[in-house]
Amino acid sequence: MTQSQRLKYSILISLVVLAIMLGLSYLQNAGIISETLFQYIAIGVAVAVVVINGVMRRKVKP
Secondary structure, rough: OOHHHHHHHHHHHHHHHHHHHHHHHHHHHOOOOOHHHHHHHHHHHHHHHHHHHHHHHHHHHO
């Protein structure tokens, strides 16, 4: 993986995370999910992004 590929994937991941958070916020405001469930899912998404970013960083070839 090159540096430019990593940049493209990072932008894609950030857009996906933004969409997930907006969706979760909508579901919470509509009363479909509770605030604690929202927090747990948000923490899970954040941990997944950190892990994916770490894996991508290791795959970048100098």
